Amino acid sequence: xxxxxxxxxxxxxxxxxxxxxxxxxxxxxxxxxxxxxxxxxxxxxxxxxxxxxxxxxxxxxxxxxxxxx
Amino acid sequence: xxxxxxxxxxxxxxxxxxxxxxxxxxxxxxxxxxxxxxxxxxxxxxxxxxxxxxxxxxxxxxxxxxxxxxxxxxxxxxxxxxxxxxxxxxxxxxxxxxxxxxxxxxxxxxxxxxxxxxxxxxxxxxxxxxxxxxxxxxxxxxxxxxxxxxxxxxx
Numbered sequence: 001x002x003x004x005x006x007x008x009x010x011x012x013x014x015x016x017x018x019x020x021x022x023x024x025x026x027x028x029x030x031x032x033x034x035x036x037x038x039x040x041x042x043x044x045x046x047x048x049x050x051x052x053x054x055x056x057x058x059x060x061x062x063x064x065x066x067x068x069x
Numbered sequence: 070x071x072x073x074x075x076x077x078x079x080x081x082x083x084x085x086x087x088x089x090x091x092x093x094x095x096x097x098x099x100x101x102x103x104x105x106x107x108x109x110x111x112x113x114x115x116x117x118x119x120x121x122x123x124x125x126x127x128x129x130x131x132x133x134x135x136x137x138x139x140x141x142x143x144x145x146x147x148x149x150x151x152x153x154x155x156x157x158x159x160x161x162x163x164x165x166x167x168x169x170x171x172x173x174x175x176x177x178x179x180x181x182x183x184x185x186x187x188x189x190x191x192x193x194x195x196x197x198x199x200x201x202x203x204x205x206x207x208x209x210x211x212x213x214x215x216x217x218x219x220x221x222x223x224x
Binding site for chain 1: 090093094096097098099100101103104106107108110113114117118121122124125129130131134135138142145146149152153154156157159160163164166167170209212213216219220
């Protein structure tokens with residue numbers, strides 16, 4: 001394994017075990033695609049948007065009279 | 070996102086060959102960047118949650134809350150869009166890496182550069198303090214950007 005790959009893998013481990021696992025999977029030539037590995041670590045843009053909308057509405061719901069913050 | 074992938078695929082077809090080691094490094098860097106973007110999204114949500122919890126802690130409810138939260142929501146929506154664009158760039162780079170693996174192209178360099186540019190723009194947007202305080206950028210994001218810059222040739 002070359003030094004650049006080792007460095008980026010070390011970085012992946014500092015971000016989290018799930019990221020490192022996906023990065024390792026991406027490294028195994030031919031048995032997985034980069035896109036498949038990415039799906040394991042990052043939600044699709046439309047899902048990120050949905051999660052932001054859900055957070056906004058959840059906070060708004062707390063602001064209704066009678067709700068506990 | 071479709072447009073980004075099409076652009077990247079076009080670039081993938083137009084670039085010369087690369088070694089397996091370079092390709093592997095680029096692929097791992099792209100996946101790691103995906104993890105960094107996920108961390109950015111969590112930090113972005115935390116910033117909004119803290120700001121809106123502060124409104125609730127002041128006792129604001131109903132119309133009072135709605136009035137106070139409006140500028141926060143506008144800033145949150147802008148940042149949300151920036152992160153979606155960034156995620157699209159990550160998936161676009163992933164599509165390039167997969168295309169390069171099959172076709173033997175060095176498109177990973179172009180992909181790393183495009184992803185680095187997207188990260189720089191996204192981080193700049195998140196750092197802007199407006200109605201919401203600036204998002205605390207995780208240190209790993211900066212390190213991912215350094216790795217991408219190395220792959221992209223010091224861009």
